Amino acid sequence: MTRLLATALVCALMCSTPTPAWAYLKFGVQIGSTVRDVRWNQTIRYFVTERAVAGVTATEFRDAIGRAFATWTGVSSGLVRAELQGATIATPGTFDLRTTLGFLDRPDLERVLGATSFLLDATTGEIIESDVFFNTRFDWSVAASGQPSRIDLESVALHEIGHLLGLGHSAIGETELQPGGGRRVIGSGAVMFPIAMSAGSIADRVLQPDDEAGLLDLYPSTAASESSSISGRVTRNSQGVFGAHVVTFHLETGTLIAGFTLSRTGEFVIAGLDPGPHLVRVEPLDDADATSFFTGDIDVNFQVTFARQIVVAPRDGSSDDITIEVRSR
Ligand SMILES: [Zn+2]
Numbered sequence: 398m399t400r401l402l403a404t405a406l407v408c409a410l411m412c413s414t415p416t417p418a419w420a421y422l423k424f425g426v427q428i429g430s431t432v433r434d435v436r437w438n439q440t441i442r443y444f445v446t447e448r449a450v451a452g453v454t455a456t457e458f459r460d461a462i463g464r465a466f467a468t469w470t471g472v473s474s475g476l477v478r479a480e481l482q483g484a485t486i487a488t489p490g491t492f493d494l495r496t497t498l499g500f501l502d503r504p505d506l507e508r509v510l511g512a513t514s515f516l517l518d519a520t521t522g523e524i525i526e527s528d529v530f531f532n533t534r535f536d537w538s539v540a541a542s543g544q545p546s547r548i549d550l551e552s553v554a555l556h557e558i559g560h561l562l563g564l565g566h567s568a569i570g571e572t573e574l575q576p577g578g579g580r581r582v583i584g585s586g587a588v589m590f591p592i593a594m595s596a597g598s599i600a601d602r603v604l605q606p607d608d609e610a611g612l613l614d615l616y617p618s619t620a621a622s623e624s625s626s627i628s629g630r631v632t633r634n635s636q637g638v639f640g641a642h643v644v645t646f647h648l649e650t651g652t653l654i655a656g657f658t659l660s661r662t663g664e665f666v667i668a669g670l671d672p673g674p675h676l677v678r679v680e681p682l683d684d685a686d687a688t689s690f691f692t693g694d695i696d697v698n699f700q701v702t703f704a705r706q707i708v709v710a711p712r713d714g715s716s717d718d719i720t721i722e723v724r725s726r
Contacts, residue, residue, distance in 0.1 A: 424515075424563050433522035435515065436563040436615050440478040441466075444485040446499025450533055453550060455484065457539045462498050465554035468602070469562060472609050476616040477562060489528040492516050496561075498554070501530035510535060510553050510593055513560035527561040529554070536596075543599040552594065552601035559589050564611045566591040568642045568682055569655050586653045606652035610669030625710035626668040629719035630658075631679050633699055637663025638679075638723060640695025646676040648707065657682075672712040677704040679721050699723040 424435035443466075445459045453461075459481070466479040482495075489497045494516075503509065509532055516526040531537065531553060538547035569586030582592050585600070587607040594600050604612075613624060631641040637658070643665045644655040656667040681697035702723040708716050 424560075424565055434563060434615060435517060435522050435524060437477065438521075438523045440480055441496060441561075442480050442482050443496040443498060444482050444487065446489065446497060447484045447486060448500050450500050450537060452544075452547060453537050453539050458500070458550065459484070461539050461551045462554055462558075464602075465551050465558050468555055468604060469558055469612060472604065472612050473616075473618050476618055477612070489530040490514055491528070492526060494526055496526050496528065498529040498557075499531070500533050502534075503530070503532045504534050506532055507534065510548060511557045513557050524561075524563065529557040529561055531557075543597050545597045548593070548596050549599045549602070552588075552599060555588050555601060555604070556593070559608065559611075562612065563615050564589055564608075567607050567611070567655060568657075569605075569607050569644065569653055586655075607654045610654045610667075613669040624668050625670040625672040625712060626666055626715040627670060627675060627677065627708050627710050627719070628664070628666040628715045629677075629704075629721065631663040631665065631721050631723060633696075633723050633725065635722075637661050638696050638699065639663065640682060640697070641665075641699070641723070642680050642682045643667060643721075644678045644680065645670060645708075645710075646678070647671055648674045648676060666715070670710045672710050674707045674709050677708050677719065677721065678702070679704075679723055698725055700726045 445462055447455045449455045463481060470477055470479055485495065485497055487493060487495060487497050489499045489501055511529060511531045513527060513529045515524055517523065518525055531550065536547045537550045538544035539550050543549050567587035567589040570590035571583045572592060573581055573583055575581050582594055585594065587605050588601045589608055589611065617624065627645055631638040631643065637660065639658060639661050641658045642655060643657065644653060645667055646653055650671055652671065654667060654670055656665055658665045678701065680701045681699055682695060683697045700723060702721055704719055704721050708719055710716055
């Protein structure tokens with residue numbers, strides 16, 4: 398068991414298929430001619446199932462889920478709230494207007510650790526219900542420092558609750574092909590990277606700057622004014638490039654925050670940045686399973702390219718639009 402893929406099953410029962418809206422990615426839903434963020438507009442009231450599995454009691458499950466929620470809601474107090482309502486015998490993945498997290502037998506999904514589904518309001522993009530299941534096909538652990546050959550429940554919960562909040566996948570990470578097929582994570586710069594750490598690891602119990610930027614973009618602080626952002630366009634022969642991964646590196650703090658070009662015109666906006674000087678790099682998304690990010694065909698036929706100049710993200714607002722011209726490879 399070398400490659401573990403955590404995916405988001407996005408089931409929007411009352412609207413068209415959600416499409417990526419902006420960086421990190423956030424989920425978006427097309428309403429008329431605009432794309433609205435998929436997000437919660439009120440306190441998330443959630444239930445946990447009473448089901449236990451080998452290695453994890455129902456109480457331990459509840460507590461691990463509580464810690465994962467607290468990690469997200471603690472990013473910046475008061476922006477997004479979650480409250481445990483109690484235990485339930487309901488099954489996650491059934492739309493009953495109750496947000497439910499629990500174990501589920503999915504032996505058919507042999508590489509999926511867990512998944513998140515949504516019920517959305519088709520007119521606003523507001524999340525009405527979101528369920529998360531953890532696949533009983535795997536061996537789970539809640540041990541404080543992890544357990545060899547068992548998957549850390551809190552780490553996967555942190556990833557899936559990121560989806561539940563409205564975040565898509567981040568591409569900040571490196572993988573290598575395994576001899577038997579599949580990929581192994583060598584380094585990850587985001588909990589929202591779509592391939593989980595190896596069994597035994599608890600590294601993904603902690604959010605990274607890219608995850609926090611995504612959350613702050615989706616649930617901005619009311620006290621703060623506009624956050625710092627960098628915007629621009631990726632082109633090849635002056636035509637827009639779709640699906641390019643745009644990575645910003647803050648030269649003083651060393652934080653990595655990334656997004657994508659999400660239209661045929663090649664435009665991007667990366668928000669939630671710390672103000673200051675950034676190195677901006679554009680790369681094709683060829684180190685992971687592109688279908689876990691995008692449903693359409695994306696362009697990967699270009700060379701890694703850096704912006705010609707250091708780009709300064711101003712304290713409040715966006716940089717001047719930059720254009721990064723890439724070459725075919
Ligand atoms: Zn995922």
